Amino acid sequence: MSDSAAQSDVLIVGGGMVGASLGLALAATPLRVAIVEPVLPGEGPQPSFDERCTALANGSRRMLETLGAWPAIATQATAIQSIQVSDAGQFGSARIEAAPMGMPALGYTAPNRAIGAALWQALRAHPQVRLIAPARVIDARLEEGGAQVRLQTGSGAAAAEQVVGAKLVVAADGDRSLIRERAGLHAVEVDYEQVAIVAHVSAERRAAGIAYERFGAAAGPIALLPRPDGHYTVVWTVARGEVDGVGQQSDEMFLAALQQAFGWRVGAFTRAGQRAAYPLLLRRATQLIGTRTVLVGNAAQSLHPVAGQGFNLGLRDAATLAELLASAAMAGADPGAAELLARYQQQRLQDRAGMIGFTDSLVRLFALSFPGAATLRSAGLLLFDALPAAKRALSGVSWGFGAHTPRLLRGLPVGGDSQ
Numbered sequence: 001m002s003d004s005a006a007q008s009d010v011l012i013v014g015g016g017m018v019g020a021s022l023g024l025a026l027a028a029t030p031l032r033v034a035i036v037e038p039v040l041p042g043e044g045p046q047p048s049f050d051e052r053c054t055a056l057a058n059g060s061r062r063m064l065e066t067l068g069a070w071p072a073i074a075t076q077a078t079a080i081q082s083i084q085v086s087d088a089g090q091f092g093s094a095r096i097e098a099a100p101m102g103m104p105a106l107g108y109t110a111p112n113r114a115i116g117a118a119l120w121q122a123l124r125a126h127p128q129v130r131l132i133a134p135a136r137v138i139d140a141r142l143e144e145g146g147a148q149v150r151l152q153t154g155s156g157a158a159a160a161e162q163v164v165g166a167k168l169v170v171a172a173d174g175d176r177s178l179i180r181e182r183a184g185l186h187a188v189e190v191d192y193e194q195v196a197i198v199a200h201v202s203a204e205r206r207a208a209g210i211a212y213e214r215f216g217a218a219a220g221p222i223a224l225l226p227r228p229d230g231h232y233t234v235v236w237t238v239a240r241g242e243v244d245g246v247g248q249q250s251d252e253m254f255l256a257a258l259q260q261a262f263g264w265r266v267g268a269f270t271r272a273g274q275r276a277a278y279p280l281l282l283r284r285a286t287q288l289i290g291t292r293t294v295l296v297g298n299a300a301q302s303l304h305p306v307a308g309q310g311f312n313l314g315l316r317d318a319a320t321l322a323e324l325l326a327s328a329a330m331a332g333a334d335p336g337a338a339e340l341l342a343r344y345q346q347q348r349l350q351d352r353a354g355m356i357g358f359t360d361s362l363v364r365l366f367a368l369s370f371p372g373a374a375t376l377r378s379a380g381l382l383l384f385d386a387l388p389a390a391k392r393a394l395s396g397v398s399w400g401f402g403a404h405t406p407r408l409l410r411g412l413p414v415g416g417d418s419q
Contacts, residue, residue, distance in 0.1 A: 008034040008130070009335050010325065011149060011166035013137055013179050017054075017112065018297030018314040019172030020119035024067045025322035025414050027126035029329045034130040034164060035123070036137065036151060052198050052276075053225045053233040054115060055080075055211075055308030056108040059400070059409035060315050064118075066408050068125075072118035078226045079105035081209035084265070107308075109211070109225045109233070132164070140182040142169060147292040147336070149179075168336035169293050170321070175283050177299035183290030190282040192363060195243040196305060197236045199275040201258070204267025206230035214262050222262050223308070232266070234258065235305060237280065247277050280304050282360055288348060289341040296321060301352060303359045312400075313355050319406035319414075320347050326414040347404060354401025 010026060012019045015037030023035045064070040083096045083106060098106045123129055135153040147169045151162045171179035207226030214222040223235040238246050246257060255269045284301040288294060297314030321344055325335050407414055
């Protein structure tokens with residue numbers, strides 16, 4: 001690669017929801033920040049800015065508010081006032097409600113499209129963050145003295161190559177991260193052999209701030225998330241071998257199958273929108289850092305959606321890294337120094353391990369099929385429902401498992417005392 005590369009302090013590869021949030025968090029720092037994104041939002045389909053709904057924890061909402069993106073998201077977000085959990089065919093169920101715990105909401109749901117558009121709208125108000133789009137990474141050289149990333153910009157007759165140098169390369173390029181590969185960072189994978197079918201559905205009973213999680217032996221978990229238009233987003237987990245039978249049915253057959261699996265808590269399902277299928281697995285990097293490289297979001301870990309915590313975990317990656325980089329910038333330190341990256345990995349250790357373990361345990365718990373397993377789960381749900389302290393503890397999971405809450409999640413800018 002050429003040594004005559006355009007130089008950045010921090011090069012964020014991937015302008016999805018986590019990468020864009022990190023860029024926005026660093027906008028107020030003196031760091032030279034650039035974001036590489038293959039699809040310029042508004043000019044083509046951005047894979048992560050689709051119609052899926054994301055569950056936003058209260059800390060995530062506060063972070064997005066601090067970054068200035070929340071007002072645009074709020075118009076399309078729904079506050080979750082209650083979560084109802086049940087096991088199909090069993091007597092046990094549990095309800096978690098915000099009001100008894102003195103909380104305005106347990107969290108929020110918002111379409112990825114709305115979150116992504118708000119983040120990029122906010123980024124465009126900060127011209128000091130250089131947006132390199134459309135562009136994709138061809139190769140990367142990550143060495144102690146610095147990093148150089150080769151890009152292909154534009155397309156067709158307008159295609160060209162560009163080399164960008166950086167002191168730190170942030171891999172925010174998803175679960176198949178090329179930067180992670182070039183950094184020699186290994187990822188381990190657990191294939192749940194499941195697929196999530198996502199669709200908009202309407203029901204007789206309009207959404208009223210209640211989210212549902214329904215488990216069952218004949219089908220995987222079904223999450224029903226409220227939307228601001230009174231309809232729902234359904235996330236239905238099925239075995240990989242069943243995806244064609246469920247996902248490609250006529251609307252009438254799909255609604256009938258959904259009704260049988262979910263039950264009648266929202267009355268009859270009346271309409272179904274276009275369906276999309278997403279393979280489900282756990283993929284996690286064994287190390288979050290490499291030479292001049294750090295992983296965030298799905299490049300660091302990709303979770304099963306059963307607990308709805310993947311994006312929230314990725315935002316805490318971004319918030320923690322931004323805080324460390326802001327402190328380094330104030331001290332005039334190298335943003336890609338090995339010592340700084342080691343602190344990032346250490347600070348993310350507890351939260352990351354806790355959330356990965358929590359999510360994976362839920363998947364395995366509700367997949368148990370030995371005699372009496374369903375009865376034990378049902379009894380456990382009843383016990384949980386009777387214990388307010390347990391509900392408060394579970395509601396706190398969405399803030400993470402780490403001892404330190406990043407400044408952005410506390411409503412503070414990244415600069416300042418990190419304590």
